[in-house]
Each structure stands twice: as C-alpha cells, then as structure tokens.
Amino acid sequence: MKDTIRQLIQQALTRLVTEGVLPEGLTPAIQVENARDKTHGDFASNIAMMLAKPAGMKPRDLAEKLIAALPADEQVSKVEIAGPGFLNFFQNT
Structure with a gap:
C-alpha cells in the first residue's frame, strides 16, 4: 500500500x-509512514512540508494542491491535511 501511495503522490x-x-x-x-494515530488515517506523508x-x-x-492533483x-x-501539512491517507477496507 505504501508503494501505491508513493506512486499516487508522484503522479500528483x-x-x-x-x-x-x-x-x-x-x-x-x-x-x-504508518500513521501513529489511526483516527488520522492509515498512512501519512510529509511531502508537502519537504x-x-x-x-x-x-x-x-x-x-491542498497535492490532494486536488492526486489521481x-x-x-x-x-x-486529509493534518497539522502543518501532513497528508493523511485512509485505506478502503
């Protein structure tokens, strides 16, 4: 799943x-990374801050622009966006 999210971010x-x-x-x-708090999603990326x-x-x-561009x-x-700019991804179950 992490690889899928990386690919989605790269496409965006x-x-x-x-x-x-x-x-x-x-x-x-x-x-x-795996999200520390599952109420904030399953995975998180700091790409916007980087x-x-x-x-x-x-x-x-x-x-916000990354989310809009994500396929x-x-x-x-x-x-969702959390804190200063983390992207929190929620996995379909």
Missing part, C-alpha cells in the same frame, strides 16, 4: 509541475 507532483505550480527538477524522496520551501509555498497550501484510487477512501 508530475501534474503540478506540468501545470506550473511546482518548479521542474524536484526529485524528493517520497516518504510514506517541498514547500523549494516551491515557494506554505506547506498547507501545497498540501483517484480504489484502495484510498480519502486524503
């Missing part, structure tokens, strides 16, 4: 570069 990043939201040449190591500075954006603003996937029921 590619879309945001194509749309001119993100600069070209960013090659982040996309980190996806890319906010090079993108010249606030982490939460970038997180739909039957394994993911929803994605």
Whole structure:
C-alpha cells in the first residue's frame, strides 16, 4: 500500500509541475509512514512540508494542491491535511 501511495503522490507532483505550480527538477524522496494515530488515517506523508520551501509555498497550501492533483484510487477512501501539512491517507477496507 505504501508503494501505491508513493506512486499516487508522484503522479500528483508530475501534474503540478506540468501545470506550473511546482518548479521542474524536484526529485524528493517520497516518504510514506504508518500513521501513529489511526483516527488520522492509515498512512501519512510529509511531502508537502519537504517541498514547500523549494516551491515557494506554505506547506498547507501545497498540501491542498497535492490532494486536488492526486489521481483517484480504489484502495484510498480519502486524503486529509493534518497539522502543518501532513497528508493523511485512509485505506478502503
């Protein structure tokens, strides 16, 4: 599942570069971890916080754009923003 989420995030990043939201040449190591608190989702990523500075954006603003650019996937029921810009992924059961 972590690999699926990484792929979804990569697709969203590619879309945001194509749309001119993100600069070209960013090659982040996309980190996806098990969520510590399951009420906040099953998996979490800090990608918006990692890319906010090079993108010249606030982490939460970038997180919103990432969520909007994420392709739909039957394994993911929803994605929410938490705290300063974490993306929390909820897995379909």
